[in-house]
Amino acid sequence: MSVLMGISKAGLKPSGREDLLVVYFEKPLPVSAVYTKNYFKAAPVIHSQNLTDRRKEFRAFVVNSGNANCGTGEEGLRHAELMAERVAKNLNLKREEVLVFSTGIIGVPLPIDRVLEAIDTACGNLEPLDLKRASEAISTTDRFPKYAREKYAFGFGKGAGMIHPNMATMLAYVFTPAKLDYEELRKIHLEVNEKTFNSITVDGCTSTNDSFLLISLNEEEIPASRVKEDVFKVSQKIAKLIVADGEGATKVGIVRVINALHREKAKAIAEKVAVSELVKTALFGCDPNWGRIAAAAGSVPDYPINPNSLSIYIGEYKLLERGTPTDVNLEEVAKYMREHKEVLITVDLGEGNADWTYYTSDLTYDYVKLNAEYTT
């Protein structure tokens, strides 16, 4: 069983680079999909979600980059349908066996004729899936391609926050050779998604086009726990690459909340710390400012923390111990922050056994520059 791809150009990117990817499976494969929870959804998301709600197996998907086909009304939906139809016609499939994804600028109609021609070209030049080239073909403002491979899973993705005037979507496609029925696949998918793509933030903004697929190749008998491990590793690696490629980012912050009463609380507090503009600027400034971390951790409305059981670490350095500042050498902590691209922030709630990890980027001059300077 092999996965094939075809790549071509519809002329959607200012750079003129490849912007259309068709991925084809030789037989129907179980596909589990999760989409953005944004209510202002792009047309291809509406289209594909309708399909994955009704069917469990698919034969192909098509992705165009450079145009999100979002905020494009009825016409946008028709364009998504036309894309699926054209792939189906070329590959002798049913239209409903083809999923559609788009990423790029919002509110601009797709030049549909050029897109359909590019689909013809891509379908006429199928070759084995190349993760790096597939990632490049679906990239928009990404500075580098995103892909990963483990023994029992491999995948590719794209995403780097949102750059004007685009909404730079996060897209990821992960495959496993494991023989799994849809229910098993779905269970692994949702669990991994929560811990990877649902635990990263660049700017706290939910795109209109985000999609993440897990696809089973149905080739080998592999224990589900082993599959999950590798699907997690591949997804986590792609997720971290997206954060590292965050707009203007110079660092990845790994925010770990430990010893919480339960996972939901650990996650909510990790998220609050990870999206805090004050924590993110402190990360950029290599400033071991535990007060900002404590204030963020304390500000989740439904999850009280007890200041007297709260401890905070940066790297291995303990800055706050059960509510009282330690006499740690702050200059040494700042040095650790300066010398590491990945900075570990640990928030110990001291009340239970649950933990959660969230990944974030720092907030830099370049973030403001990228998002403010380029005007319509």
Next chain:
Amino acid sequence: MSVLMGISKAGLKPSGREDLLVVYFEKPLPVSAVYTKNYFKAAPVIHSQNLTDRRKEFRAFVVNSGNANCGTGEEGLRHAELMAERVAKNLNLKREEVLVFSTGIIGVPLPIDRVLEAIDTACGNLEPLDLKRASEAISTTDRFPKYAREKYAFGFGKGAGMIHPNMATMLAYVFTPAKLDYEELRKIHLEVNEKTFNSITVDGCTSTNDSFLLISLNEEEIPASRVKEDVFKVSQKIAKLIVADGEGATKVGIVRVINALHREKAKAIAEKVAVSELVKTALFGCDPNWGRIAAAAGSVPDYPINPNSLSIYIGEYKLLERGTPTDVNLEEVAKYMREHKEVLITVDLGEGNADWTYYTSDLTYDYVKLNAEYTT
């Protein structure tokens, strides 16, 4: 009935400016207080909240700026008590008739001896309340004083987001001459608070020390609706001054959500748009980027919007009409944004009659500079 104040210096500010304010009421007055909802609360907030939970009338309050007395453990609580005790001793009051507030750096013990001496000095030099000077005495990183006066209300405050290494608290004290019992006062207070200080954002971060008091002077019979109107105006003016003084801010964004199903939904969506880093950088860049506004409006988990009934305006310009982009001249909209310090963003959900307004600042290079460059 008059309100007196005493101002002095405890040497808590690097600038060496006045940093201690005592406010004294000639007779016990009904005081309604609201505090930060952060669980990592400062010692004076814990102290004062304990008092206002049990009592409804007070005789004085004391505020020091330059040190938040937060993250200071048991010692911090003792310091807050000592401050109340010292004011009480000087003014011949009971300790529990005195409220205590602090704002400034986190995690550093108060130099309590100097603070207590400064309280003696302030209490020995009482004079009629001067709103501007009172605001200056409690300011930290503020660029200008914040106060306002209407016929039936007057008040002062401070706040400008959070600047390293401080958590710059928001504090506000509003008075009305109206004869009101505590319950009436409380009702007006909570309602006004929701629409003013609970509807502003500089960086989405909840400080550890935020406090807002409404105090009745019990002098005149005034209809409650009239009182509320003026308390609202004064509070709104102080709240807008805080946003305008937001760290590095060049503009105030007025985010209005209209025609929502109900107020909670209007407020939740207005808040999401107001805290969006992408909307805030677009505001800075004078970029009429309606896609970011739509994406933010659509991303509140519990409140679905219908893209096909969504319209978006900047100023008087309609950019999106019931889900479809208009042919507005975007250069004219950008010009409106460049030429106004206050930029109006209207999100019309087209589904009901409820509305809410949120105030936000733009996200600028100076915000990043202020929060990243000054390291501990």
